[in-house]
Amino acid sequence: MPKRDGAATLWDLSAGAPNERVEPDTIGIASSLEPQDVIHLVAECGMEHVVQRDGLAFEREVQLARMMVMEPAEFFSAPLDAIFGADAGTDHFIDFAVTCGPDEKKKHVLHQLEAYLKGLTGARSIREEAMMVADELYTNGAKNGAPIVGPVDASQVKPGWVRFIARADGMRLVLGCIDSYGALDAAVMVRRIQSCFKDGVAQSINQSQGGGAGIGSYMAFNAAMSMYVAVERGRRTIVLCALPLSKRLKETINLPKNFHVLTRD
Amino acid sequence: MVDFKVHEKTDGDNLLLVFEGVIDEDVVFPAVDTGTYKKVFIDLKGVKSINSVGIREWLNWMKPLSEKAQLVFMKAPKALVLQMNMVEGFLPKTGFVKSFYVPFYCERCDKEESVLFSVGQEIELSRGAYKVKFDIASAKLCAEQACEMEMDASEAKYFQFLKRMAG
Structure with a gap:
């Protein structure tokens, strides 16, 4: 049932999902929802924040959801500070900017990330997943600036930038992209993820040869414990994923997922 | 990151393809004369990673090939085992995984x-x-x-x- 909490509404999902669309400031609190049910709440009920008690950093994720509802500008200005808390340590921190363009930029990003992961405690078991998430999120950001398949000439490159960022705190690795295009339609992205769950991944693939395969966001969500999507239309898109840091994959493989969406005109 | 490479070897009715590198938007899978080979063995040990566009290209290459020849996958790394489990058709119905790596x-x-696990x-x-x-x-x-x-x-x-x- 919904309960007002300042400017936000907390909805305890243990009593069931809402039957209709909720106010966009609603934060759903659940315990062990399956990934497809999390996406259902976002896509069908308009719930912009779903946070799970049994998930990673529950209290911090609820605080983050409140901040995204009440002070969205703070999230847009410093998303990693918002996710980890401004006073969190930055011992393991990379933040490098790369302008969009042909494929070698992505190779540079992935190469940097690979080196970063080698020195990051607890990243051993999620190496492949982190590289895949980085590849998909960077590709999604970069394709707003230039085609990602086939030869690219200068006239096809739109002015703008894509920045890859990553930070870890010993429990979570958060990584992803910020771009200056603000072109992502968050609702379409959520529908694509939902389609992969409902219709299958192969059936959801976009066969248009010039673009992406349309399943990258699903793959990133599937690998992540939390996904953060924020769009300031025409100005900025932020898509980040949190992955669990642990020595053993078995300890984290069944953690439930969180999802956060924030859109502003 | 390692660009994608293919090494080919024929042995009568059989073709061996050895894949190496990253399967992404730059991948070019080899053209296989499906009338010539009954079995195509694909050694995947050298595949480092695959992304969503790579998955699409894999499916589009694999589908017609699997209808004409039997495909046998060998030494599949974790990155590809994950896709076999997640994407229907990634492992074609007539395909057979002879061996794969387990972390x-x-x-x-x-x-x-x-550790390489082999069927049998x-x-x-x-x-x-x-x-x-x-x-x-x-x-x-x-x-x-x-x-x-x-x-x-x-x-x-x-x-x-x-x-x-x-x-």
Whole structure:
């Protein structure tokens, strides 16, 4: 049932999902929802924040959801500070900017990330997943600036930038992209993820040869414990994923997922 | 990151393809004369990663090929095993995985190993089910006496594709 909490509404999902669309400031609190049910709440009920008690950093994720509802500008200005808390340590921190363009930029990003992961405690078991998430999120950001398949000439490159960022705190690795295009339609992205769950991944693939395969966001969500999507239309898109840091994959493989969406005109 | 490369070798009716590198938007899979070969063996040991566009290209290349020839996959790394489990058709219905890598880890020694499991040896398939016959103690993955090496994956999820092969 919904309960007002300042400017936000907390909805305890243990009593069931809402039957209709909720106010966009609603934060759903659940315990062990399956990934497809999390996406259902976002896509069908308009719930912009779903946070799970049994998930990673529950209290911090609820605080983050409140901040995204009440002070969205703070999230847009410093998303990693918002996710980890401004006073969190930055011992393991990379933040490098790369302008969009042909494929070698992505190779540079992935190469940097690979080196970063080698020195990051607890990243051993999620190496492949982190590289895949980085590849998909960077590709999604970069394709707003230039085609990602086939030869690219200068006239096809739109002015703008894509920045890859990553930070870890010993429990979570958060990584992803910020771009200056603000072109992502968050609702379409959520529908694509939902389609992969409902219709299958192969059936959801976009066969248009010039673009992406349309399943990258699903793959990133599937690998992540939390996904953060924020769009300031025409100005900025932020898509980040949190992955669990642990020595053993078995300890984290069944953690439930969180999802956060924030859109502003 | 390593660009994608293919090495080819023929042996009568059989073709061996050895894949190396990253399967992404730059991948160019080889054109295979499906009238010539009955079996195509694909060695995947050198594949480092695959992304969503790579998955699309793989499916588009694999589908017509699997209708004409039997495909046998060998030494599939974790990155491809994950896709076999997640994407229907990634492992074609007529495809057969002869061997694949399984991750192991010991927290005590902080040591990791990727162990090659082969169907008929470490894995037994029968009547829609699979059975793991790997004995970790006798495999001696680590020289340390007190080593606590164990499989670093959820067995039910990681071996899911075997059920389809056994069916």
